[in-house]
Amino acid sequence: MTAPDRPASAFVAAAGFEVTEATGTRVAGHVQLGPDQHTPWGVVHGGLYCTVVESAASIGASLAVREHGQFAVGVNNSTDFLRSVTEGRVDVVAEPVQQGRTQQLWQVALTREDGKLVARGQVRLQNVPLPG
Numbered sequence: 001m002t003a004p005d006r007p008a009s010a011f012v013a014a015a016g017f018e019v020t021e022a023t024g025t026r027v028a029g030h031v032q033l034g035p036d037q038h039t040p041w042g043v044v045h046g047g048l049y050c051t052v053v054e055s056a057a058s059i060g061a062s063l064a065v066r067e068h069g070q071f072a073v074g075v076n077n078s079t080d081f082l083r084s085v086t087e088g089r090v091d092v093v094a095e096p097v098q099q100g101r102t103q104q105l106w107q108v109a110l111t112r113e114d115g116k117l118v119a120r121g122q123v124r125l126q127n128v129p130l131p132g
Contacts, residue, residue, distance in 0.1 A: 012055045015048060017092065019056075024064030027056045027094040031110075034087045043084040046119075049110060050079045053121030056094035057106035061125040064099055072104060072125035079121035089113055102127055 012019070016037070021028040037048045054077050061072030094108040103126055110119045 009055075011051075012059075015051045015055065017052050017055055019059065022059050022063060024060060024066075024099075025096060027060040028092060029056070030089050030091045032089050033085055038086070043086055046079070046081050049081060049119040050077060050121070052090075052092055052110060053077060053079045053094075053108040053119070054123055056092050056108050057121070057123035057125060060094050060096065061099075061104045061106055061123075061127075064096070064104065065127045068127075069130050070127045071130055072127050074123050075103075075126050076124040077121060078123075079119055081119050083112070083116060083118045085112065085118055090118055097122070100127075 016031045017029055018031065019027060019029040031052055033044050037044045039045050054074050058072055058074055065072060090110045090112060092108065092110050094106050097105040097107050103124060106123050106125065108121045109117060111117050
């Protein structure tokens, strides 16, 4: 997290993930998919989905503990790829399953414009002190 008014980093922006809502209990946004994110076989690379899942969960979890002088770092990311996609918009919604004093668990869903689930992920995060 770079600043309270800008919860997405340059890395998140480079991945194409546009955050439209970010709170400590929900992160929403979307990513426009196309040839720049393809594997050599013409479908979107699964690593992009992992990046978006981790990013959405990290943003929300960090916002949840910011007032305690902390941010959240991912310690486990489990992302399932359910449908291959070649292009189009994918909507992203991340919400906490559990938010504790030291760890959090977030779930993230990525859906196509027709509402079908493309990928889903779960990220466990550790709450750690902000640097400095």
